[in-house]
Amino acid sequence: MSTDDDSLYTSPDDEERHRRLLDETEYDTELGLEMARDAQRVSAGELSEVEFYRRYHERIVEEFDIDDREIDLPDPDEAEGSGEGFLDDLGSVLADVDPETDESRRSVMQKGAAVAGGLAVGGWGTVQNAAGQDGGGGADAPGDDEEGTRWGMTINLNNCDGCLACMVACDQEHNLSRGAHWMYVFAYEDEGQADENFLPRTCQHCTDSPCTKVCPVGARHTRTEDGLVLTDYDICIGCRYCEVSCPYGVNYFQWGEPDVPESEIDEDTQYDDRGRWVGNRPPEGVMGKCTFCVDRQDGAMGEDLVGTTACEEACAMDAIHFGDLNDPESAPNRHLREYREAQPNDTSEFPDRKEHTVSTFELLAERGTEPNVTFVGNEPSPHAEQVEGPVTYEEMGLVDDRKEVLDDGATATQGGESA
Amino acid sequence: MNPTVVASAPEYALPFVGPGTYLIFGIVLLPVYAMVVAWFVGDPSDRFAGLLGVGYLAGLTTVLWGGLLLATLVIGALFF
Amino acid sequence: MSVDVTSVDRDTLLRPIETLSRRYVAALAVALGLIGVWLAFYVQQLQHGLVVTNLSDWGSGGGVPWGLYIGAFIWWVGIAHGGIILSAAVRLLGMDTYQPVARLAELLTIAALSCAGLFILIHVGRPDRLVTSVLPAWPTCVQWSPLMWDVTVITAYFVLTATYLLLTIRYDVSRLRDRLPPRLEPLYRALLVGYSETEDAVVERMVWWLAFAIIIMAPLLLHGGVIPWLFALLPSMAGWHGGVQGPSFLSIALTSAVSGIVIVSAAFRYAYDWEALIPDAVFRGLGQWLGFFGLIFLWLQLQQVITGIFAAPTTLQHATEVKISTPLYWVAIGLVAAAMLYVFASSLRPTLFSIPALVVASVGVLVGTLVEKVLFVVEGLQHAHFDLYNGVPGAYTPSAVELSALAGTVGIVALFFLVVSKVIPVVELHAIEDYEEVDT
Numbered sequence: 001m002s003t004d005d006d007s008l009y010t011s012p013d014d015e016e017r018h019r020r021l022l023d024e025t026e027y028d029t030e031l032g033l034e035m036a037r038d039a040q041r042v043s044a045g046e047l048s049e050v051e052f053y054r055r056y057h058e059r060i061v062e063e064f065d066i067d068d069r070e071i072d073l074p075d076p077d078e079a080e081g082s083g084e085g086f087l088d089d090l091g092s093v094l095a096d097v098d099p100e101t102d103e104s105r106r107s108v109m110q111k112g113a114a115v116a117g118g119l120a121v122g123g124w125g126t127v128q129n130a131a132g133q134d135g136g137g138g139a140d141a142p143g144d145d146e147e148g149t150r151w152g153m154t155i156n157l158n159n160c161d162g163c164l165a166c167m168v169a170c171d172q173e174h175n176l177s178r179g180a181h182w183m184y185v186f187a188y189e190d191e192g193q194a195d196e197n198f199l200p201r202t203c204q205h206c207t208d209s210p211c212t213k214v215c216p217v218g219a220r221h222t223r224t225e226d227g228l229v230l231t232d233y234d235i236c237i238g239c240r241y242c243e244v245s246c247p248y249g250v251n252y253f254q255w256g257e258p259d260v261p262e263s264e265i266d267e268d269t270q271y272d273d274r275g276r277w278v279g280n281r282p283p284e285g286v287m288g289k290c291t292f293c294v295d296r297q298d299g300a301m302g303e304d305l306v307g308t309t310a311c312e313e314a315c316a317m318d319a320i321h322f323g324d325l326n327d328p329e330s331a332p333n334r335h336l337r338e339y340r341e342a343q344p345n346d347t348s349e350f351p352d353r354k355e356h357t358v359s360t361f362e363l364l365a366e367r368g369t370e371p372n373v374t375f376v377g378n379e380p381s382p383h384a385e386q387v388e389g390p391v392t393y394e395e396m397g398l399v400d401d402r403k404e405v406l407d408d409g410a411t412a413t414q415g416g417e418s419a
Numbered sequence: 420m421n422p423t424v425v426a427s428a429p430e431y432a433l434p435f436v437g438p439g440t441y442l443i444f445g446i447v448l449l450p451v452y453a454m455v456v457a458w459f460v461g462d463p464s465d466r467f468a469g470l471l472g473v474g475y476l477a478g479l480t481t482v483l484w485g486g487l488l489l490a491t492l493v494i495g496a497l498f499f
Numbered sequence: 500m501s502v503d504v505t506s507v508d509r510d511t512l513l514r515p516i517e518t519l520s521r522r523y524v525a526a527l528a529v530a531l532g533l534i535g536v537w538l539a540f541y542v543q544q545l546q547h548g549l550v551v552t553n554l555s556d557w558g559s560g561g562g563v564p565w566g567l568y569i570g571a572f573i574w575w576v577g578i579a580h581g582g583i584i585l586s587a588a589v590r591l592l593g594m595d596t597y598q599p600v601a602r603l604a605e606l607l608t609i610a611a612l613s614c615a616g617l618f619i620l621i622h623v624g625r626p627d628r629l630v631t632s633v634l635p636a637w638p639t640c641v642q643w644s645p646l647m648w649d650v651t652v653i654t655a656y657f658v659l660t661a662t663y664l665l666l667t668i669r670y671d672v673s674r675l676r677d678r679l680p681p682r683l684e685p686l687y688r689a690l691l692v693g694y695s696e697t698e699d700a701v702v703e704r705m706v707w708w709l710a711f712a713i714i715i716m717a718p719l720l721l722h723g724g725v726i727p728w729l730f731a732l733l734p735s736m737a738g739w740h741g742g743v744q745g746p747s748f749l750s751i752a753l754t755s756a757v758s759g760i761v762i763v764s765a766a767f768r769y770a771y772d773w774e775a776l777i778p779d780a781v782f783r784g785l786g787q788w789l790g791f792f793g794l795i796f797l798w799l800q801l802q803q804v805i806t807g808i809f810a811a812p813t814t815l816q817h818a819t820e821v822k823i824s825t826p827l828y829w830v831a832i833g834l835v836a837a838a839m840l841y842v843f844a845s846s847l848r849p850t851l852f853s854i855p856a857l858v859v860a861s862v863g864v865l866v867g868t869l870v871e872k873v874l875f876v877v878e879g880l881q882h883a884h885f886d887l888y889n890g891v892p893g894a895y896t897p898s899a900v901e902l903s904a905l906a907g908t909v910g911i912v913a914l915f916f917l918v919v920s921k922v923i924p925v926v927e928l929h930a931i932e933d934y935e936e937v938d939t
Contacts, residue, residue, distance in 0.1 A: 184559050186887055199887070210734055216646040217632040218639055237632050238549075238624020240564040241646050247735040247885050249558025253624065256550030284548050285499075285624030364885055367734040382813050386889035401890045402560035406550055437642030443651050447720045450712035451655065457708045465701040467693055472705055475662040483657060488630040490620070495627030498545040 031059055046352050149226040150372065151292050152325040153202065153312075154332035156339065157377030159319035160198040162187050162389040164396045169314030171398065173293070175260035175281040179402025180252035182290035183311045187389030190381050196389060199380060200320065202311065203250040203290035204363060204371035205229045211242035211251070220287070223272075226324075227372060228292055230278040236286035243287060247367045251289045254282045255406055269295040292322070307331070325372060332374070336360070339376060504599060507776050507931045513678055514771045515920040522770065523917065530913040537907025540900045541621065549624055553898040561890025563880040567897040568622040570873030571905055575615035576653065576726055577752030577868065578759040582608025582660055583710070583717045584788075585760065590710040596784055598930040599777045600764045603916075605664050606925065607759050610915040612657045614908035619650075621904050645732055648725040656717050663709045666702050669694050671928045683922060723749035730879065738818035738879040743803055750796040754835060755868040757789045758861035763916065765858045767925065776926060779854070786857050789864065790842030793835045800832060818882035821892075828874055834867030869905075873897075 035056055041047035162185060170176070170183035186199040209229050211220045219236035222229050231242075243251035258281055269280045272294050279295040282288035293309040295301055307330070312320040323330030340356035347353050361379040362371045393400040455476075458469040510517075544551050555562020585604035588594040620626045633650065641647045672679065672687050673694055679687060727744035730736070761782065768777045807819025822828055838860035845852035881892030919925065 179560060180556070181559055188887060213643045214645060214733070216640055216644040216650065217628075217636040219632070235628070235632050235636070236625065237628045239619075239622065239646060240624070241644070241729075243557060243564045244880065245733045245735055247883065249556075249883070249885065249888060249891075251558070251564075252556050252560070253549070253564060255552075255555070255624075256548040287624075367884065369734065380887055382886070384887055386887055400559060401893070403555045403562050403890070403893055406555050406560075406562070407553075439642040439644070439648055442725075443641060443648060447648075447652055447716060447724070448655065450715040451659070454708040454712040458705050461704070463701045463704060465698060468698050468701045468705060471693065472662060472666065475665050476658055479658040479661050479665075480654060483654060484630060484634070487616075487620075491627050491629045491631070494545065499625070499627045 028059075031056070041350075046350050148326065150325045151205065151226050151228055151297060151322070152332055152372035152374070153292075153309075153323075154321045154336050154374050154376065155200055155202075156319045156321070156335065157198060157375055159317045160185070160200060160315075161317050162196065162198040162391060163316070164389070164391050164393065164398065165314040165316065166200055166311035166320060167393075167398060168396050169310045170290070173310040174291075175258070175265055176252070176288070177254065177256075177259040177281065177405070179399040179405040180254075180281075180288065181398070182250070182252065182288070184250075185389070186380075186386050188380055188384045188386045190378075190384040192381075193378060196387065197377070197380065197384075198389065199375070200311070201248065201250065201363070202373060203229060203292070204248055204369065204373045205290075205292055206369035206371050208368060208370045210245040210247070210367075210369060214241045214245045216241065223274075223278075223294075226297065228294055228297070230272070230276075230291055230294060231282065231287050231289065233277045233282050233286050233288075236282075238285045238287065240287065247364050247369065251287055252402070253287050254284050257284055258282070266300075268300040273298040336374070336376065504776055504778060505931055505933065509675070509678070509928075509931070511771075511773065511776055512924055512926055512928065512931060513675065514773075515767070515925065516679065516922070518771075520770075526913065527917050530910045530917060533906045533910025534914065537903045537910070540903040541907075544621070544900055545626075551898065551900045553896055553901065555893065555895075557880050557883070557891065558888055559890055561888065561893030563877050563893075563895045565622075565876050565880060566895055567873055567901040568618050568904065570869065570876045571908065572615050572618035572622065573726060573748070573872045573876075574755065574869045575611045575618065575908065577722055577748070577755045577872075578865075579608045579611035579615065579656070579756070580718060580722060580752045581611075581756035581760045582606075583713045584753065584756055586663065586706075586710045587714045590707050591714065596780055599926050600760060600781055600785075601930075602664070602667075602925055602927050603763050603767065604760045605660060606916065606919055607763055607912070608660045609657065609664070610912040611759070612653060612660070613915075614911055615653065616657075617908060617911070618904065645725060645728045649729060652716065652721050652725050656713065656721055659709055659713050659716070663706055663713070665690070666706055666709070667927065668923055669702065670699055671924050674928060675924060679923075680921075686922070718749055718753070722752035730875075734884075736818075736879045736883050737812070737814035738807075738822065738875075738882055743799060743806075747796075747799040747803065750792060750799050751868050751871060754789065754792040754796045755865055757785055757792060758838075758864040758868075761785050761789065761861040762858055762865075765854055766916075767920070768854075773926075776931070779852075782854050782857055783852060786842045786852070786860075787846060789857075789861065790839045790846070793839035793842075793864065796835055797832065797839065814882070814884045814886065817886075818878065821882055822874070822878055825874065825878065827870055831867040831870040831874070834863040834870075838864045838867075 038047055038052055038055065042049055042052050164185055166183050167181055167185055171181065174182060176182060182202065184201045186201065187196050188199065190197060205228060207222075207227065209220075209222065212222050212229060215221070216239060217235050217237055219232045220229070220242045221232065238253065240251075240253055243249075243253060260281060262283070265280055270277050272278050279291055279300070293305075296305045296308055296310075299306050307323050309320070309322045312322045312331075318335075321331040321335040323332050325332060327333065336358075340358045343357050345353045345355055345357050347355055358376060359378055360374050360376050362374055363379070365371070399405055455469075455473065458464060458472050459466065540551075552566070552568075553562075554564055554566050557564055582605040585597050585601045588597050589601045620629060623629060625632075633647075637647065637651075641651060669691055672690050673696075676687055676691075723745045727748040730739035731741055731744035733739055764777055764781065764785070767773060804819060804823055807815050808823070811819065841851075841856065841860050845856075877895050878892075881895075883891065916925075
């Protein structure tokens with residue numbers, strides 16, 4: 001991505017593909033491509049909106065008889081979290097050309113879509129660079145200030161190979177019952193993305209977490225000292241409102257007797273430094289979910305393991321990076337920085353450009369939860385579909401669909417069934 | 420990471436003000452306040468009847484939650 | 500359209516207390532049997548945990564963590580709105596026609612709210628903590644948790660309705676005391692504490708204010724407020740979010756509540772030959788209410804379907820498409836529509852009207868509203884914004900344990916009416932006699 005013309009596309013194939021798409025419409029292909037390039041310059045701050053408008057006004061009128069572009073495009077950097085807002089705007093710039101005739105509208109929409117596709121590959125990360133690194137946060141949320149600890153993760157999807165080692169490590173360390181996966185790895189196929197993609201899903205430990213808001217008894221809470229979202233197993237009444245309110249599906253209720261009995265669990269891993277029972281697997285009738293290994297963070301497993309998680313430790317691909325987001329030298333911040341430095345943008349010729357071309361996102365950022373997990377890579381689109389990965393859950397001895405385990409429990413009439 | 424935490428740190432880090440506070444006490448219970456005031460003010464009203472009404476409100480609330488407490492204690496003793 | 504039932508004598512009014520029929524015993528046995536079946540299943544659930552239900556984790560588990568229990572909870576709270584509809588009609592609007600069934604409706608409110616509360620108890624994983632966790636947390640959680648708002652408002656609704664009943668019953672008990680069962684005398688003495696006939700006018704004014712408080716709180720803020728907000732405020736599920744849930748929930752509540760009153764009133768009329776005490780006009784009027792509320796119910800469903808499929812965001816569109824392609828949804832809509840059409844048809848052609856037919860229509864409405872509520876909860880959970888999970892949507896069919904709870908709560912309501920009707924007059928004395936200062 002060293003020159004202006006290249007910047008829109010990661011490969012010549014992409015440009016060729018978009019050119020073909022544009023060629024299929026009845027309108028000017030070159031105009032579409034040029035506008036797309038300059039639109040990216042607008043997003044990088046190299047080109048003013050007014051200039052963008054002026055540069056194309058005459059040719060748009062010539063081509064479409066009307067120029068309905070909004071002159072006051074919002075600053076793409078302010079478009080919340082993802083590039084979508086900007087892409088939508090670009091889409092409407094191109095789409096609203098002639099609202100009267102459906103035919104021309106659809107043609108122009110095709111151009112818009114082609115251009116947007118290009119931007120999604122080449123420009124998305126640039127547009128939303130900063131959103132990922134400091135995680136945002138509401139003003140009154142605990143741990144949001146830059147002092148103290150705020151545990152979080154950077155998960156690099158480009159590194160993940162779907163080996164499921166993290167799932168196994170998490171299940172074992174926390175003595176989870178079969179089918180409960182505090183760490184869950186998706187393998188999925190998506191439009192516009194070649195091959196299989198992987199998405200390791202922990203609890204996002206949201207700064208503005210719906211689950212803590214809705215909990216009627218304060219069992220689900222955010223630990224003030226470090227922003228961990230935890231469940232007090234002594235208080236939880238098991239109403240499952242947290243599970244219903246969570247957009248990510250990270251909660252796993254203890255429907256029956258746990259697989260691992262209480263006697264086999266080290267008490268040090270259960271009680272955190274406030275003396276509250278928030279660690280390890282939940283007892284029957286209450287809710288469990290990823291704790292970011294709260295026992296490790298509190299030093300219950302030795303000082304060496306503070307600032308690490310079981311999944312991170314098990315990951316041989318350098319995909320999971322856990323640490324204090326308030327510490328610039330922590331693993332998640334360092335990884336993001338180094339990864340970005342390895343993929344620089346051309347700032348010599350265009351000084352206003354972002355310094356790197358790395359795309360990051362927070363899962364479902366538009367839900368307003370302010371997650372403390374940042375992903376490197378492309379966010380799965382609404383059309384993404386989970387598929388069987390190179391390593392299946394069965395091969396790793398894991399039960400994917402917990403319903404299978406629970407159904408066994410439901411039909412058992414004697415005690416001792418577990419789930 | 421500093422594991423020393425002030426024991427008295429606010430557990431949930433939220434003061435007693437939120438949408439629910441206004442909702443319940445400012446709006447939902449407003450008709451109840453009006454009702455209780457009207458029981459004692461206006462004509463015809465009677466102090467004994469008004470107090471009886473308030474007694475019913477308080478007593479029923481206590482009986483409701485007290486009964487539930489008993490039920491949960493029994494369940495707890497037998498099954499948990 | 501006030502109907503004069505003042506010719507009915509006190510013997511008729513006291514018939515449930517002064518008689519004991521074989522049919523009564525049979526009904527008692529059935530009610531106790533239903534409760535027994537549920538208890539047997541519930542003990543299983545307490546012993547083994549919620550694993551005995553068909554609920555499961557949303558997400559990789561592909562199940563629904565909320566199901567029939569929550570659907571039935573909403574349904575019972577909805578039926579509980581019958582009391583306020585009737586006491587509002589009688590006390591606030593002066594519609595004396597409905598006086599004969601007003602107390603039945605209030606009793607239905609108390610029974611239905613108890614069942615709703617019971618479903619919360621059954622639903623949670625740790626029922627033993629329901630008080631010990633909830634009460635200490637109340638001051639710190641009520642400002643956020645919609646579930647805590649619910650607990651608060653339902654408590655208030657229950658307490659206000661029971662207060663209403665306790666205040667109004669004093670008039671009747673004081674005048675009928677000599678004909679009430681002597682062995683319950685201590686109970687009547689407690690009910691009448693401090694009673695003097697001069698308080699009647701005062702109490703009449705007090706209960707007007709009670710009705711006033713309840714009518715603002717219960718319909719507008721319970722089923723039109725905190726109950727739908729349990730769902731409408733969440734960021735997670737596409738089919739739940741939005742402003743229409745309040746009105747929609749309320750319309751369903753009122754429709755089911757009128758149905759509940761029709762069934763209870765018809766049962767008493769049939770069992771105690773109360774044709775004169777609860778005349779046809781009461782049922783014709785209730786039928787028209789049923790039709791009107793049913794119309795609003797259907798209209799609000801239409802609003803949701805249209806906004807959900809025309810040009811909706813993809814996740815909402817998907818959720819709506821699934822909803823309207825679910826046959827069971829159309830069964831629910833069809834049952835309510837059929838009741839509405841029957842009622843309107845019998846208004847145009849009075850010969851079509853019959854109380855058994857109205858009862859059948861009401862049972863249909865209760866089934867329809869229950870189905871709609873359960874589908875709302877379950878399908879809402881199956882079609883979230885985040886739809887990457889392969890397991891979602893999984894299948895959910897209520898287990899025998901869950902279904903038994905439904906039967907058990909119906910048994911509890913029946914038992915409640917059977918017992919209460921032996922203890923206090925379930926029709927107010929006001930219905931058959933004008934207010935009087937002095938007894939016979």
